[in-house]
Each structure stands twice: as structure tokens, then as C-alpha cells.
Amino acid sequence: MPNPNPVAGTSQEELLALYLKGADDDVCRLQDLLDQAQDDPARWSESVALMRETVHNVKGQGSSFGYPLMTRVGDSLSRMLKRLEGPDPNSLKLIAAHIKRCARSWTTTSKAAAASSARSWPGV
Numbered sequence: 001m002p003n004p005n006p007v008a009g010t011s012q013e014e015l016l017a018l019y020l021k022g023a024d025d026d027v028c029r030l031q032d033l034l035d036q037a038q039d040d041p042a043r044w045s046e047s048v049a050l051m052r053e054t055v056h057n058v059k060g061q062g063s064s065f066g067y068p069l070m071t072r073v074g075d076s077l078s079r080m081l082k083r084l085e086g087p088d089p090n091s092l093k094l095i096a097a098h099i100k101r102c103a104r105s106w107t108t109t110s111k112a113a114a115a116s117s118a119r120s121w122p123g124v
Contacts, residue, residue: 019065026058027106030077030099037087037095044087051095052081058102069105073098 010018030051037047059074077098084091 016065019061023058023061023067023070023106026054027099027102029054030058030102034092034095034099038092041087048081048084052078055081069108070102073101073105077102 033047033051033054037044055074055078059071059078062068062070062074077095080094080098084095
């Protein structure tokens, strides 16, 4: 019978590596979705819905793995995405600014994680 919890028995270092890879992918995906929304306004609603899903992961996992800055930036972007009504230039600029901040936060996060990968972190 397969293990219902795929991370059971996984070391902290392995979980951290999974988080780091996943968060990097999420930040890249947010940028890709913004590019999609800018290139094809007809897909605005779809792009925003997918950004909301992605940013939900960013903010939740940031807390779980002890990276509150990722959580704060993700929460801010999440709240903003809920209020958007259409692909106007100001909305696109605000999303771009948040994603840029996520990317900067992510750079800080991943450098800190690499420097302290042997340390314990909350949530595990």
C-alpha cells in the first residue's frame, strides 16, 4: 500500500530543497502568468486565477518553512489580485511590482537557506 504522506521520512534538508525548488518555480510561474496577461488580455481572468493559486502556495509555504518575508509579500499580492477587475495598465504595474518584490525576497530567502541549510526551521 502506498504511503499516504509522501514526505513522511524525508529529512529536513530534503524538505528544504523541495521548498526551495518549488518556491523558485512559483516565482517564475508568476512572471510567466503576468507576461501571458499582458500579451493576451482575453486571458486576463484565467491568468489572475492561476496567479492567485500560485501565490497561495508562496505565502503558505513561506510560513511553514520559516520565511515570513515570502509570506508577507505573497499575502499582499494575494489581496491585490482579489480586488482587480481588469487588465488596466495600473493593475499590471502593481502585479509586476509585487512579483519583482517576490523575486527579490526569493533571492534573499534562497541565499539564507543555502547558508544555513543544516539549521532547524519551524513547521517540521
